[in-house]
Amino acid sequence: xxxxxxxxxxxPESPTAKDVKPxxxxxxxxxxxxxxxxxxxxxxxxxxxxxTRPKKSAAAYAKIWWDEGSPLVVISKRMHAKxxxxxNVPVSLAMRxxxxxxxxxxxxxxxxxxxxxxxxxxxxQHAMASTTTILELAEEHRKKYFPEMKFTIxxxxxxxxxxxxxxxxxxxxxxxxxxxxxxxxxxxxxxxRHIRKTDITKSHCKIDGSCCNTPxxxxxxxxxxxxxxxxxxxxxxxxxxxxxxxQTFQSRLAGDKWLTPYTDVEVNKMPExxxxxxxxxxxxxxxxxxxxxEEIAMEANHEFKAHGGEEFLAIPCLNDSDAWCNTxxxxxxxxxxxxxTTA
Ligand SMILES: C=CC1=C(C)c2cc3[nH]c(cc4nc(cc5[nH]c(cc1n2)c(C)c5CCC(=O)O)C(CCC(=O)O)=C4C)c(C)c3C=C
Ligand SMILES: [Fe+2]
Ligand SMILES: [Fe+2]
Numbered sequence: 268x269x270x271x272x273x274x275x276x277x278x279p280e281s282p283t284a285k286d287v288k289p290x291x292x293x294x295x296x297x298x299x300x301x302x303x304x305x306x307x308x309x310x311x312x313x314x315x316x317x318x319t320r321p322k323k324s325a326a327a328y329a330k331i332w333w334d335e336g337s338p339l340v341v342i343s344k345r346m347h348a349k350x351x352x353x354x355n356v357p358v359s360l361a362m363r364x365x366x367x368x369x370x371x372x373x374x375x376x377x378x379x380x381x382x383x384x385x386x387x388x389x390x391x392q393h394a395m396a397s398t399t400t401i402l403e404l405a406e407e408h409r410k411k412y413f414p415e416m417k418f419t420i421x422x423x424x425x426x427x428x429x430x431x432x433x434x435x436x437x438x439x440x441x442x443x444x445x446x447x448x449x450x451x452x453x454x455x456x457x458x459x460r461h462i463r464k465t466d467i468t469k470s471h472c473k474i475d476g477s478c479c480n481t482p483x484x485x486x487x488x489x490x491x492x493x494x495x496x497x498x499x500x501x502x503x504x505x506x507x508x509x510x511x512x513x514q515t516f517q518s519r520l521a522g523d524k525w526l527t528p529y530t531d532v533e534v535n536k537m538p539e540x541x542x543x544x545x546x547x548x549x550x551x552x553x554x555x556x557x558x559x560x561e562e563i564a565m566e567a568n569h570e571f572k573a574h575g576g577e578e579f580l581a582i583p584c585l586n587d588s589d590a591w592c593n594t595x596x597x598x599x600x601x602x603x604x605x606x607x608t609t610a
Contacts, residue, residue, distance in 0.1 A: 269603050270357040270381030272372045273347055273595075274401050275389045275554060277362030278337030282328035288321040294364045299400040302464065316520075324557075331560040339556035340365075343389070345587035346554070346595075353596035356603050357381055363401050370408050377413050385602050386418045387595075389553050391430065392493035393423035394457055395465055419602065425493040426500070429594045433585055434497075435504035438548055441582045449511060449542040452498045453530045453567075454551040455558060456516035458523040462491050474526075491526055497550050517549075517567075518558050534567050538575030545571055546580040553591070555584045 279290035295301050295312045303311070328337070335341045340362065347360040357379045361372030376384055386405055390397045402420060409416050424430045438450070459474050466472040471485035478485075479492040486492040498514045517530035537545060547567065549559045564581035571579050585591035 268356070268380045269383045269385065270359070270376040270379065271350075271354070271385040271387055271599050272359050272361055272369075272376060272405070273343070273350070273387050273389060274361050274363060274369065274372070274405075275339060275343045276397065276556070277365035278339050278556070279325075279328065279365060282325050282332045282337075284321040284325040287325040287328065288317060290365050291321060291324065292317060297364075297396075297400050299395045299403070302395070302458075302461065327561045328557060330565060331557060337556075338560060339554050342554040342584075342586045346592060349587055349589075349592040350595050350599070353592065354599045354603070356599065358599070363397075363404065369401070369404050370412070373405065373408055373413055373416070377416070382415055383417045383419065385421060385599060387421040390551070391423060391425045391497060391553065392454070392490050392551060393465070393488050394490040395461055396457055398423065399465075421598070422487075423493055424598075425497045427594075427598075429597065430591075431497070431500045431504060433588070433590045433594055434548075434550060435501050436590060437585055437588065438501065438582055439505060441580065442546060445546065445580060446544065447546040447578075447580065448544045449513070449537065449546070450502075450507060451530070451534070451545060451547045452494075452501075452512065452514045453517045453547055453549050453563060454494045454497075454514070454526075455549075456519045456525040456529070457490055458525050460523060462489060462526070465489065494551070501550070517562060530563075530567065531570065534571050534576075535574045537571065543576055544578040544580075545576060546582060548582040549584060552584050554586055559584060 280286040292312065295316060296308060301308050301312060331338055333341055343360055347358065351358045357376055359372040359375045361367050361369045363369065386402065388398045388401045405418065409418065462472050462474055465488040466485045467488060468483060468485045471483040472478050472489055474491065479489065479495045494514065502512050515528045515530040515533045516526040519525035519529060547563050549563060552559055559581065568579040568581065
């Protein structure tokens with residue numbers, strides 16, 4: 268029997284330093300997130316980052332936490348509940364870090380007799396810190412606990428017309444009647460090194476002005492290309508003219524060179540360029556989370572106004588909107604209808 272596992276990133280159990288610490292430990296000790304040798308990673312994460320960050324992150328989580336829990340997990344559960352109603356195979360939900368765990372999601376499907384799993388990372392663009400780590404852990408669990416299971420992997424869906432249409436329609440709806448000066452596409456950043464590591468040609472991704480626009484097999488796994496492509500297709504659907512939109516990368520950690528331009532730096536410069544009414548969309552996330560609700564809707568909003576901006580609109584993610592749930596359900600239904608699947 269076929270079944271589906273929707274997988275999102277995950278959140279701490281509560282917005283306290285006590286619960287944020289083990290969550291950050293699991294997250295940042297992941298070799299696909301901080302991709303340095305184990306001993307150096309342990310030194311960096313446990314010796315430095317976890318000494319101060321849990322308290323700071325907990326305070327940020329506390330600002331966005333809902334009565335029902337972390338927005339990312341609550342929204343994912345709502346989306347899961349809707350999708351379940353729309354398809355006729357078992358669908359489970361898991362988080363890469365924290366709960367419900369990937370193992371519990373696979374176990375739940377296994378207990379319902381599922382042997383063919385559609386493994387669905389809820390990330391529009393491919394990155395080793397988001398997609399690869401899910402696939403790797405799922406495969407580890409499969410080999411160890413469910414060797415009879417087969418996986419069909421849902422690749423990054425940044426170029427799927429129905430996803431792009433959902434995103435464009437959502438942006439359009441939120442911009443209705445809003446006379447904005449500029450629309451910013453802010454994506455989660457990653458270190459430039461990650462782009463080079465995922466370059467299957469080992470020579471294409473120069474991270475310059477042209478590589479991401481020059482066709483290459485590398486683009487199947489190039490996060491930067493996929494972000495540019497998402498922006499390009501959405502502005503085309505919306506008919507937004509050149510100059511009225513731009514793209515940046517947010518949420519960098521100190522140390523490495525991350526993808527540029529940086530969201531915070533660019534947002535702060537906008538008012539002096541005459542941008543007084545700014546709208547921001549965050550298409551690296553399908554569910555609102557700390558990075559959209561705190562970093563953008565609160566922090567970037569505050570900084571924009573402190574630098575002379577007047578109005579700031581944070582456009583919500585697709586979340587559990589009917590349109591997005593219908594798209595996900597259609598992809599599942601199509602897959603269920605296909606006789607043969609690949610392992
Ligand atoms: C080396 C560090 C990080 C990389 C690389 C990274 C990539 C990456 N992350 C997401 C999605 C999310 N990240 C979120 C929070 C978050 N991210 C990092 C670090 C890296 N992310 C940290 C330390 C945190 C925790 C919060 C903090 O302390 O600042 C979240 C929000 C989770 C929530 O509970 O709301 C998401 C979602 C992607 C898609 C990605 C690669 C493209
Ligand atoms: Fe992150
Ligand atoms: Fe590129």
